[in-house]
Amino acid sequence: MPYALREAFSAFRRAPLLTALSVVAIAFSLLVVGLFGLTAYNIHLAITGVEERVEVVAYLRDSASEAQVGIAREEIAAMPEVSELRYVSKTEALATAMRELSEFRDLFLDMEANPLPASIEVRLRPGSRDPTTVEALAATLAAYPFVEDVRFGQEWLERIFVLRRIAGGVALVIGGAFAAVAAIIIGSAVRVAVFARRDEISIMRLVGATDGFIRLPFLLEGLITGILGGAVAVGLTFLAYRIVSVALIEVAWIPVEWVLLGVLAGTALGFAASALAVRRHLRAV
Amino acid sequence: MIKFTNVTKSYPRSGAALDRVSFHVRKGEFVFLTGHSGAGKSTILRLVQMAESPTEGEVRVSGFSSRLMRPRDIPQLRRRLGVVFQEYRLLRDRTADENVAFALEVTGAKRQSISPRVGRLMAQVGLAHKARAYPEELSGGERQRVAVARALANDPLVLLADEPTGNLDGWAGEGIFKLFQDINAMGTSVVMATHDLDLVRRHPKYRVIELNQGAVVFDSAAEPRTSGSA
Ligand SMILES: Nc1ncnc2c1ncn2[C@@H]1O[C@H](COP(=O)(O)OP(=O)(O)OP(=O)(O)O)[C@@H](O)[C@H]1O
Numbered sequence: 253m254p255y256a257l258r259e260a261f262s263a264f265r266r267a268p269l270l271t272a273l274s275v276v277a278i279a280f281s282l283l284v285v286g287l288f289g290l291t292a293y294n295i296h297l298a299i300t301g302v303e304e305r306v307e308v309v310a311y312l313r314d315s316a317s318e319a320q321v322g323i324a325r326e327e328i329a330a331m332p333e334v335s336e337l338r339y340v341s342k343t344e345a346l347a348t349a350m351r352e353l354s355e356f357r358d359l360f361l362d363m364e365a366n367p368l369p370a371s372i373e374v375r376l377r378p379g380s381r382d383p384t385t386v387e388a389l390a391a392t393l394a395a396y397p398f399v400e401d402v403r404f405g406q407e408w409l410e411r412i413f414v415l416r417r418i419a420g421g422v423a424l425v426i427g428g429a430f431a432a433v434a435a436i437i438i439g440s441a442v443r444v445a446v447f448a449r450r451d452e453i454s455i456m457r458l459v460g461a462t463d464g465f466i467r468l469p470f471l472l473e474g475l476i477t478g479i480l481g482g483a484v485a486v487g488l489t490f491l492a493y494r495i496v497s498v499a500l501i502e503v504a505w506i507p508v509e510w511v512l513l514g515v516l517a518g519t520a521l522g523f524a525a526s527a528l529a530v531r532r533h534l535r536a537v
Numbered sequence: 538m539i540k541f542t543n544v545t546k547s548y549p550r551s552g553a554a555l556d557r558v559s560f561h562v563r564k565g566e567f568v569f570l571t572g573h574s575g576a577g578k579s580t581i582l583r584l585v586q587m588a589e590s591p592t593e594g595e596v597r598v599s600g601f602s603s604r605l606m607r608p609r610d611i612p613q614l615r616r617r618l619g620v621v622f623q624e625y626r627l628l629r630d631r632t633a634d635e636n637v638a639f640a641l642e643v644t645g646a647k648r649q650s651i652s653p654r655v656g657r658l659m660a661q662v663g664l665a666h667k668a669r670a671y672p673e674e675l676s677g678g679e680r681q682r683v684a685v686a687r688a689l690a691n692d693p694l695v696l697l698a699d700e701p702t703g704n705l706d707g708w709a710g711e712g713i714f715k716l717f718q719d720i721n722a723m724g725t726s727v728v729m730a731t732h733d734l735d736l737v738r739r740h741p742k743y744r745v746i747e748l749n750q751g752a753v754v755f756d757s758a759a760e761p762r763t764s765g766s767a
C-alpha cells in the first residue's frame with residue numbers, strides 16, 4: 253500500500269472516535285439533504301402528474317363563426333407552448349354534461365336551446381406549465397373577439413410552485429448548516445492528525461518531502477471520511493424511505509443519479525474541509 | 538557550494554543573531570563552526586537549509602539563492618543536504634531501519650531500491666546488527682548513527698551537523714566524528730557546529746570558523762573575512 257494511503261488509515265486507527273464523529277456529521281448533513289430530496293422528488297412526481305392536466309379552456313360565444321374558429325385553432329395549435337388542442341362543440345359539451353351529470357339529465361332535455369358554450373381546450377408542453385406562461389397564454393386566448401371567457405386553475409398552480417421553492421430553500425439552509433458543522437468537525441480531526449504526526453511532518457520537511465506529499469495523507473483521510481459519510485447518509489435516507497413507505501404512504505425512491513450525487517457531495521465536502529484545515533494547521537508545525 | 542555574503546539575521550525580539558557574516562564552503566571541505574552559546578551557529582545552519590531567510594545579504598547553496606528561493610524549491614534543496622542534530626530526532630514508533638527508509642519513502646524513491654539502500658547505509662554507520670531495534674532500545678551513540686544514516690539517505694552534497702556529539706560521552710562522540718571523517722573522505726562536505734574545542738584542536742587540518750555574538754571572528758581558511766571588527 254502506498255505511503256499516503258497507509259498513513260490515512262493509520263490516522264483512523266489513531267483517533268477512531270473522531271473519525272466516527274466526522275463520518276456521522278457528514279452523514280447527518282447529507283441525510284437532511286437526502287430527506288428533502290426524497291420529499292422534493294415525491295412532490296415533483298405529484299406535481300408532474302397534476303401538471304399533466306394543466307389545461308387552459310377558452311369558452312366561445314355562440315356567435316363565433318366556424319371559419320373564425322378554424323383559423324384560431326390553427327394559430328393556437330402552432331404556438332410553441334401548446335402540446336395539444338381539442339375543440340369541443342356545443343353538442344359534444346351537452347352530451348358530456350348529460351353523461352357526467354345524469355341527475356340533471358331531464359333538465360337538459362327540457363331546454364329548448366343548448367345552454368352550454370363550445371370550447372377550445374389547450375394542453376401545455378412540459379416546461380411551459382408555470383404560472384407566468386399559463387397566464388400569458390390565457391391572455392392571448394382571451395384577446396380573440398369570439399372568446400367569452402378563459403379558465404385555468406391559477407391559484408393551486410401558484411401554490412404548488414411556491415411550495416416547491418420553499419421546500420428547496422429549507423433543505424438548502426438546514427443541509428448547509430449541517431455541512432458547516434461537519435466541516436468544523438473534520439477540521440478538528442485534521443488538527444488532531446497533524447498534531448499526532450508533527451514529528452514525522454518536521455522530518456519529512458527536513459529530508460525534502462514536497463508539500464503535496466505531506467498533505468496527501470490528510471486529504472485522503474478527508475476523502476475517505478466523506479465517502480463513508482455519504483454512504484451512511486444514503487443508507488439512513490433509504491431507511492427513512494422504507495419506514496414511511498411501510499407505515500404511512502407509498503412513496504417513490506429517489507433516482508440513482510441523486511444517490512450518486514449525494515455520495516459525491518459527501519466526498520467533496522470531506523475533501524474540501526480537510527484541504528482547508530490541512531493548509532491552516534500544517535503552517536503551525 | 539555554500540556561500541554567505543554579508544548575511545545579517547535579526548529577530549524582532551532578540552535583535553541580530555548574525556551580523557554581516559561572509560564565508561564560502563567549497564565542495565569536499567570539512568568545517569567546524571565554533572563559538573559561545575548564542576553566537577549564531579545554529580542560525581547559520583538554519584539559513585543553509587533555507588528554513589529561514591536572511592534579513593540582509595545573500596545565502597547561496599548549491600545553485601539556490603536565498604534571494605530567489607520560492608517555497609516550492611525548498612524540498613529540492615533539502616534533498617541535497619543531510620542534517621544531524623544533537624537530539625537525534627528519530628521517530629519513536631519506527632525501527633532504526635524504518636527511520637532511514639522514511640527519508641527515502643517520503644522523497645519518492647523507488648520502492649525496490651529502498652530496502653537494499655537502507656541496508657548499505659546501516660552497514661556504513663556500523664549498525665547493521667541493530668537495524669530492527671527501536672530508538673529507545675539504542676544507546677545515544679547508536680541513535681546518532683541512525684540519524685547519520687538517515688541524513689545520508691538522499692546522497693547529500695553537504696552534511697550539516699548541529700552539535701552532533703553534544704549528548705554523547707567521549708567514546709561515542711569520537712565514533713560519530715570518525716564517521717563524519719569517513720563521509721568527508723568520500724567527497725561530501727561537512728559543516729559541524731560544536732562546543733568541543735578539544736576535538737577541534739585535535740584536528741588542525743580542518744577549517745575552523747569561529748563566531749562571537751553573530752560575527753565571524755576567526756576563519757582558518759584564507760578566505761575573505763567579514764570586513765567589520767569583532
Ligand atoms: N527563533 C528565534 N527567535 C528569536 N531569537 C532567536 C531565534 N533563534 C535564535 N535566536 C537568537 O539568536 C542568537 C543565536 O542563536 P543560535 O541558536 O544560532 O546560537 P548557537 O550558537 O547555536 O548557540 P548554542 O551553542 O547554545 O546552540 C541567540 O541570541 C538567540 O537568542
Ligand SMILES: [Mg+2]
Pocket residue numbers: 578579580699
Ligand atoms: Mg545551537
